[in-house]
Amino acid sequence: xxxxxxxxxxxxxxxxxxxxxxxxxxxxxxxxxxxxxxxxxxxxxxxxxxxxxxxxxxxxxxxxxxxxxxxxxxxxxxxxxxxxxxxxxxxxxxxxxxxx
Amino acid sequence: xxxxxxxxxxxxxxxxxxxxxxxxxxxxxxxxxxxxxxxxxxxxxxxxxxxxxxxxxxxxxxxxxxxxxxxxxxxxxxxxxxxxxxxxxxxxxxxxxxxxxxxxxxxxxxxxxxxxxxxxxxxxxxxxxxxxxxxxxxxxxxxxxxxxxxxxxxxxxxxxxxxxxxxxxxxxxxxxxxxxxxxxxx
Numbered sequence: 001x002x003x004x005x006x007x008x009x010x011x012x013x014x015x016x017x018x019x020x021x022x023x024x025x026x027x028x029x030x031x032x033x034x035x036x037x038x039x040x041x042x043x044x045x046x047x048x049x050x051x052x053x054x055x056x057x058x059x060x061x062x063x064x065x066x067x068x069x070x071x072x073x074x075x076x077x078x079x080x081x082x083x084x085x086x087x088x089x090x091x092x093x094x095x096x097x098x099x100x
Numbered sequence: 101x102x103x104x105x106x107x108x109x110x111x112x113x114x115x116x117x118x119x120x121x122x123x124x125x126x127x128x129x130x131x132x133x134x135x136x137x138x139x140x141x142x143x144x145x146x147x148x149x150x151x152x153x154x155x156x157x158x159x160x161x162x163x164x165x166x167x168x169x170x171x172x173x174x175x176x177x178x179x180x181x182x183x184x185x186x187x188x189x190x191x192x193x194x195x196x197x198x199x200x201x202x203x204x205x206x207x208x209x210x211x212x213x214x215x216x217x218x219x220x221x222x223x224x225x226x227x228x229x230x231x232x233x234x235x236x237x238x239x240x241x242x243x244x245x246x247x248x249x250x251x252x253x254x255x256x257x258x259x260x261x262x263x264x265x266x267x268x269x270x271x272x273x274x275x276x277x278x279x280x281x282x283x284x285x286x
Contacts, residue, residue: 001102001104001105002104002105002108002148004217005210005213005214005217006105006108006112007145007149008210008213009207009210010112010115010116010145012203012206012207012210013116013119013203014115014116014119014138015202015206016199016200016202016203016206017116017119017120017122017123017199018119019198019199019202020123020195020196020198020199021119021122021123023189023191023192023194023195023198023199024123024188024189024191024192024195024196025123025187025188025189026186026187026188026189027128027187029128029131029132029170029173029174029177030122030123030125030128030131032170033122033128033131033132033135033170034122034123036135036139036162036166037119037122037135037138040138040139040142040162043142043146043154043158044142044145044146047145047146047149047151047154048149050149050150050151050231051149051150051151051226051228051231052226053226054226054227054228054230054231055226055230056230056231056247056248056251057251059151059153059154059231059244059248060248060251060252060255060256062151062154063154063157063248063252064259064263066154066157066158066161066162067263067266067267068263068266069161069162069166070161070165070166070267070270071266071267071269071270072270073166073169073170074169074270074271074273074274075270075273075274075277077169077170077173077274078273078274078275078277078278079277080173080177081173081176081177081277081278082277082278084176084177085280090177092189093189
């Protein structure tokens, strides 16, 4: 039997790695992938608590998180493609018009 | 150490290796493959947490759908020619510090929680049968997929429908954004 805290510790590490990925990378695609990592960390947490409490609500929540992740990936990648058409680059620093 | 625990550590190692690979690999396509490794290992952890249906959904949606989208986008935007550029941001040092600080704060919280749980003896998990059975018209039906489906269509029907509308909007949005004529609009 795996203790709850093992799951929580792993998901914590995964979330921190996702945050570092978002902040460190300059490529928009890998930033989006790091966001997927963070969503996975959240799902892992939900599943762990669902198992711990014997309650299906966590699994239902994870279904919705996966649905939102799919929508987010589709829209995000479409935005990346149209940005690439506009700027000919997928580098975050090339899309800094909003910087004051 | 029980078999489940050995499996957990093995899958956890794969998840972490995949996540580190996503962050440190120079080529986006390598990052994508490491992300795939991480996602599949997370699906294995779902099985370990008695979420067999979610594990299947994880493989189908993430490994089957989202990864294909990522790989197609990588192919379309042809990022290979930027090989000479630096791929790590100048703020990397600060970013890693922020990540470490977040990790330290949350790990501290978790360790405090572990102490409380040990004090109150809350460590053991609930009976897994509760996640893998559902009562339909007085008859107990076994299976995690049945249980999730029952709950989804009975108790969470409105959120389920909202999610389907959300996915429709996302699909239309992706098509509109991806259309080549967008450039002429503005």
